[in-house]
Amino acid sequence: MERRNNFVTMKGNPVTLLGTEIKVGSIAPDFTAVTKELQPFALSDLNGKVKLISIVPSIDTGVCDLQTMTFNEEAGKLKNVAVITISMDLPFALGRYCATKGIENSVTLSDHRDASFGKAYGFLIDELRLLTRGVLVIDENNVVKHVEYVKEITEHPDYDRALDVVSKL
Template sequence: MAVKFKGNIVKLVGKELHISDDAPVVMLVGKDLSTIEIGGTQDKYQIINVVPSLDTGVCATQTRKFNQEAASLKNARVFVVSMDLPFAQGRFCSAEGIDNICVASDFRKKEFGKSYGVLLGDSPLEGLLSRAVFVVNPQGKIIYKEICEEITNEPDYQAPLRVIQ
């Protein structure tokens, strides 16, 4: 699948993952500089909401919508992953009243972007993450994946929720 930014094809760096693949375990940085583990086996489903930057309107909307949906989920943990610095993520969450999801930054090693195949390798957004959503079941398998064809478009919000209900 070709990913585009404003109509121009962009290169994704890293390993392409597929449904039923093991979700790579990646350590990211929380808004309080704590270590956050994403992927692998956990006691709940993981909805991994990936955005280029919380400083853009579409990314902010995507994060707000997943925050609203997460409030009703008892069997899932919702993450938002971006390259934003943890301090910026913290400010965003405080300003927007985001408290139902866990924000995680991939700024140190770009390990999430490479492991999940969503690191942008070219375009004006080179070095950021492509817009995507992954759902990982408690056994650590990817059961849903959407990499938005056009980075400036929002993902499907209901499909990842349906796979865990």
């Protein structure tokens, strides 16, 4: 498995990412994660739709909370776009979070079981078994149109840039 050192930092300290770095123009690999209802979910479940995937380390942190809330709010305005938030949080934590915060426009997924997404897209932090922060936009033909690995995990992604790419699809 590919290892990338010094690609992103957490509080200024470099961490190691596992998996293949995904790039614009790549065909998005399928992955399997778990919904908050403990059901399997695959990227292929959304074939034919534009997908915005928001990747967060844990929904229980301030930046992750705002990122999830921001994309959930935007999801309510988008047509034929599936908005997904994925983390290593347990499905129970995601269910509690969604109920408390009113997350109804997007899907929250847990990659905790086998890190299928993290490994396939190169977002898995080796030292922490968390996902690094980022955003992906994948078109209806599963071609990656936008990738952001946020260089400092404690900072926000470029919301406007990701949403601009979505709006052009």
